[in-house]
Amino acid sequence: MDNLTFGFTMLIVGMGGTMLTLWLLTLVIDLLRAFFPPEPAKEKESKP
């Protein structure tokens, strides 16, 4: 494979693939956060 084709393939597929994979990861994290939302902070018991 010639260098020009190789360089452009790497740029397009590499950069695009990185962006796409990280975007996919953000979706998965959103999904995880939706399934397991943070527990509401417990109120401190006030002393009588």
Next chain:
Amino acid sequence: MTSAIWSALQSLGEGFAFLGTTAGLQALVMLAVGGALLYLAVVKEVEPLLLLPIGFGCMLVNLPLSELFQEHGMLKVIYDFGIVTELFPLFIFIGIGTMIDFTPMLANPRLLLFGAAGQLGIFLTLGLALLLGFSQREAVCIGVIGACDGPTVIYVASMYSKELLGPLSVAAYSYMALVPVIQPPIMRALTTHKERAVHMPSFKSTVSRPVLLLFPLVATAIVGLVAPKGLPLMGTIMLGNFMKVTGVVPRLVKASENEIANISTLFLGLAIGGTMGAEQFLRPQTIMIFALGLVAIIVDTAGGVLFGKLWYALSGGKINPLLGAAGISAYPMAARLVQNEGLKASRQNHLLMHAVAANTGGQIGSIMAASIMLAILKGLGIV
């Protein structure tokens, strides 16, 4: 008797005689390089954990008639054990995984995208390296300097370009230390005062325990599916993180972030220093690698900030474009720089937690980019 004594004395002087030869002069230059690395590590405290053993290894291997990097020599044995097998960078990644806190990024997953934009330098530098006549494998290894991630550079170089391991490692760690010098001028040049002064909404970094536990497993699985060649990189860093967030193996976490990471760092540095023989290092390619490494980090920063500007425009001015500069793997240095620049633009502008989120995104992004590059190389039949 006399001749025996004379022979013995001659053998003691062989090292000095060697210095008079052409190879001896080259060795002297390399001793100066090793001395410069030690100076940077000891006096300037530039990445001392790596540059000190690299500098010492460089001196050991370049002393006249040194046999340390020849067959069965100490440095060669360490090199064969930990570099040829790619084990040392992976051991270090386990330690890094135990030290990273993904909580800010998990609380604001959109900021992970900055970690992708911050990898632009890898791919553009790869193209430049090809133009300068490097082979395709070498160009990939040079481009990875843009990951701003020493162990990743060493891992990829140990797979595809062992002969460039010395200059690549020294360039990677030197530029990581120079991030505070390289980034701020680019951040200021590419943004307006108004953009730098954008206040981000208050940061809620609460994440439930199941998310903290599942994230390392999911991230590992995604890399395994998309780019299995990069699985050792992501797998080890996520193993370290998983051990940490479970909280059930404190001894393993302690060992990973201390003993394992420290021993690996020491031997990795020594072995890299051992590869810095005059013949391998004193070549025009070394200068080109240093120049390309600088380009890689400049383009990374510019790519991240420009992506931030695009996001700023699309969000109606709600995203501070400085955050893009934190999308590289230099953690937490890049995040601190973003915070500093934000504060210079506006005294109430606290960007640190957002920048830390983007910065951990940069760590993941750099590993992802390297993994995808390895997968493409395999797909194209180059490896």
